[in-house]
Each structure stands twice: as structure tokens, then as C-alpha cells.
Amino acid sequence: MARKKKKSIFIGMFIGFFRLLWFIIKGIYWVFRFLFIKLKKKKQEVEYKNKNRIRPKIDARYEGFEIVKSLDGDYFKFENKLLSNPSAIGIILGARGTGKSAIGMKLLENIKAKTDRNVCAMGFKKETLPYWINVIQKIDGIPNSSIVLIDEAGIEFSSRESMSGVNKLLSSLLLIARHKDLSVFFISQNSANLEINVIRQSDFLILKPSSLLQKDFERGKIKEIYSEAQEHFDEFKNVEGLTYIYSSEFRGFVKNGLPSFWNKDVSKAYK
Numbered sequence: 001m002a003r004k005k006k007k008s009i010f011i012g013m014f015i016g017f018f019r020l021l022w023f024i025i026k027g028i029y030w031v032f033r034f035l036f037i038k039l040k041k042k043k044q045e046v047e048y049k050n051k052n053r054i055r056p057k058i059d060a061r062y063e064g065f066e067i068v069k070s071l072d073g074d075y076f077k078f079e080n081k082l083l084s085n086p087s088a089i090g091i092i093l094g095a096r097g098t099g100k101s102a103i104g105m106k107l108l109e110n111i112k113a114k115t116d117r118n119v120c121a122m123g124f125k126k127e128t129l130p131y132w133i134n135v136i137q138k139i140d141g142i143p144n145s146s147i148v149l150i151d152e153a154g155i156e157f158s159s160r161e162s163m164s165g166v167n168k169l170l171s172s173l174l175l176i177a178r179h180k181d182l183s184v185f186f187i188s189q190n191s192a193n194l195e196i197n198v199i200r201q202s203d204f205l206i207l208k209p210s211s212l213l214q215k216d217f218e219r220g221k222i223k224e225i226y227s228e229a230q231e232h233f234d235e236f237k238n239v240e241g242l243t244y245i246y247s248s249e250f251r252g253f254v255k256n257g258l259p260s261f262w263n264k265d266v267s268k269a270y271k
Helices: 002-051 075-084 100-115 152-159 163-180 196-201 212-216 220-235 264-268
Strands: 066-073 089-093 118-122 133-136 146-151 183-188 204-207 242-247 250-255
Touching: 066 075, 066 220, 075 100, 075 242, 075 250, 089 100, 089 196, 100 118, 100 146, 100 183, 146 152, 146 163, 152 163, 152 183, 163 183, 163 196, 204 220, 212 220, 220 242
Parallel strands: 089 183, 089 204, 118 133, 118 146, 146 183
Antiparallel strands: 066 250, 204 242, 242 250
């Protein structure tokens, strides 16, 4: 009888232990479930706010670039051609943090203010840009007669494309540019990232200061242009917004102001 009682107590303790263990596990589960739901809801709220964030309601304002040093040609001929050319191809190069996005956006703003053409950007966050810039994800979303600013780093980050994928996208865009009257401005840190055919088709180059090691890896012609301009990059190194323009109409240094809608979030794009 005593043995049966002992056995019954043992079984009761055993069952009680597993019940306690079950309640502990169940409690932990509900705590984690609560935290997970709360975090998910918070994330959805942030995404909703970002998606529905009011874009800057700032109209495009023209502000010409200031000529620092003219080496050849006429800057105003370059600007007039840029404004009137229905299909111009430009490449913007330079080291990180030198203002490539700023001058690209300022070009868009100036052209928009003067011509009222459709303006598109790819590789930037929609909520950081004014209403008149159409932020696109794919090239088939570009209307005819548009100007398109593409940030290489933004495309790579947002779409997880390899550089070869970015080059394919750019090549496809250049293929239709003349037919659809598209002007394409492409931002890259280094010309070595770009296919040679893309460089050959460009109508102008906009060069920001480059880093020492970066120059060594530039494509031949770009490296040559940088070398020719280096003396003046050094001469005007303290000029804020210093930019070298290389085109048929003008070769020389200018300084650009910031776009009227500029802030640190625009410069980060997707980077």
C-alpha cells in the first residue's frame, strides 16, 4: 500500500513538473509572440509613414553654374545645347562625397526650370525629392522626352543588381534614348565600372575630384582627362562645388550651387 502511494506521489510530481514546464514554455512563446507582433506593427507603421510622407513642394528654380576657369570653348554654348538637345548623354564621375548627386540634381532642376521637360530619377528615395521628379524603378516607366538621372550605387543597393546588371540596364536605356528623346545622366564613382561603349556614346563628362587610388583604375581616356585637369583641381581645391566639364562646346571648371530642395537624405539616396 505504501509502495503504491509512493508511486502515485512520484507520478503526480512527474506530471506536475511537465505541466509547469509546459506553462513556462507557453509563457515564453506568448511573450515572444507579443514582441514579434509589436515589432512587426512598428515596422509597418514606419513603412507606411515613409511611403506616405509628403514630398517637398518646391518648384524648380534655375541657378546657373559659376565659371571658375575656362580652358576652351564657351560654357554658355554648353548650357544652351544641354537645354535644347532632346537626347544628351552625360556621365558624372568622382570620389565618394564630392557632390556627384548634388550636381546631377542641380542639372535636373535647371533644365526643368528652363524647359519644363519630364524629369526622372532612378536610385533615389522618392520621399526625399520634390513632386516634379518622377522616381522610377524600371526604364520602361520613363515617359518620352524625359531627362533621367541614374545613380549607380542606388540601383545596386536597392535592386541587388551586380555591376554587369547595371551596365545592361544602362545599355538598354541608351539603345532607346535617341528614339524616345531621352537625356540620360549617369552617376558613377569610377569609369572602370562602365562598359566602354557607354563612355563612347556620352556627349559630355562632369568630373568631380577623384581619389588618388581611384584614378589609377579609371579607363584610359578618363584617366588622361583627369591627368590633364589635375593641375587645376589642385589650384582650386578650396573652391566648394568645384567641377570639371569636358565637352565639345566647353572645357573648364565651374562651381555649382546645391539644388533648392537639397538635404542630407537626398545625398544618401539608397546608399
